[in-house]
Amino acid sequence: MNWITNYVRPRINSIFSRREMPENLWTKCDACGTMLFHRELTEALNVCTSCGHHMAISPRQRFEALFDGGIFNEVDVPAPVDDPLRFRDQKKYPDRLRAAQKATGEAEAMLVAEGEMGRTPIVAAAQDFSFMGGSMGMYVGNAIIAAAQRAVALKRPLILFSAAGGARMQEGILSLMQMPRTTVAVQMLREAGLPYIVVLTHPTTGGVTASYAMLGDVQIAEPNALICFAGPRVIEQTIREKLPEGFQRAEYLLDHGMLDRVTPRAELRDELIRITRMLLGLTPAVAGDLPAPAAGGDAPATTP
Known part of the structure; x- marks a missing residue:
């Protein structure tokens, strides 16, 4: 051998x-x-x-697919007071925040950016459901206000992608106060005559649907997204009746007049370009992906 x-x-x-x-x-x-x-x-x-x-898709991945050439600039969001209620359940609130930041690589549950979409300058905001369920706390309220203020200052439309389980319980009443604050931010856009488009993704629930998520000039949803205030299980247990098939899903809400569109993600960018330019009174843009705008190039006028 x-x-x-x-x-x-x-x-x-x-x-x-x-x-x-x-x-x-x-x-x-x-x-x-x-x-x-x-x-x-x-x-x-x-x-x-x-x-x-x-x-699920992260806000950064979504923005890379949304903006021309995947190029965008982040908009600064004022940081709120840390742990205002000194809240603790099984973990301290700051520990939960640090764990979510480590898992997602993001500072909080909403990202705000500006750039061009089909050569149309816009401001966009997107919630990250993987960050504590996309819950609406003071930072999210600050982010929406910052996005609205930036859109008004630049005379650009605001496109918001919602994905949330509702208000953030660790901030108590301060979290619920973001509902009227964000409603005021939307009113700022209305008074400036700027479009506000909401894309509801899975899931969008709780106080988010009772405020900024359902106040858009145009309401679009991704297929089969759960959109509700109270979830179907809670409703069934309350009324003790079986709910209709597909209840509170995007297609059901579209059939009952709560939405304007249900658009697959692959078609969403072209749909948003068409709607945005139509609301701004601009000529139709070339569909499809476009390279990043040239540095120092003049942006098209966006005054409606």
Whole structure:
């Protein structure tokens, strides 16, 4: 027996041919169970290529797909008081914030940015449901006010992507106060004659739907998004009746006049470009992805 041939060589080959398989290469669709390759899923904007199920997408990923060339500038948001109620449940509130910041890489549950979409300058804000359920706290209220003020100052429309489980209980009444504050911010846009477009994504619930999420000049939703104040389970337990099929989903609300559009994510950018330019009284833009605007180039007029 040649021990070099029968043992040593196979052992060496196994060491050098061994490859570690990263755990994040595949994602399982929540709806149909299909295993999706991460690169294919990213190109599809986190939409299942098998059944069309819309998975969660971060604000940065959304903005990279929304703005021309994926280029945008973040708008500064005033930081609120840290832990105003000294709230503690199983963890301290600051500990929960730090854990969410580490998991998402974001400072808070809303990102505000400005840039061009189809050569149309806009201001956009998006909630991150993975950050403490996208809950509406003082920072989210400050973010919406900052977005509205920036839009008014630049005379640009505001597009907001909502995704939230409601108010943030760790901030108590201060969280609920963001409902009238954000309503005032929307009124600022109205008085300036600027469009305010809301895209409701899954899920949009609680005090968010009772304030800024349902005040848009145009209400668009992604397919099968849950949009409600109280969830269907709570309603069923309260009224002790079975709810209709698809109750509180985007398509149900569209059929009952609560929405203007239900648009798949892949078509959303072109839809927003058309609606925005129409509301601004501008000529139609070229559909499809556009490169980033040239540095120092003149932006088209946006005064409605």
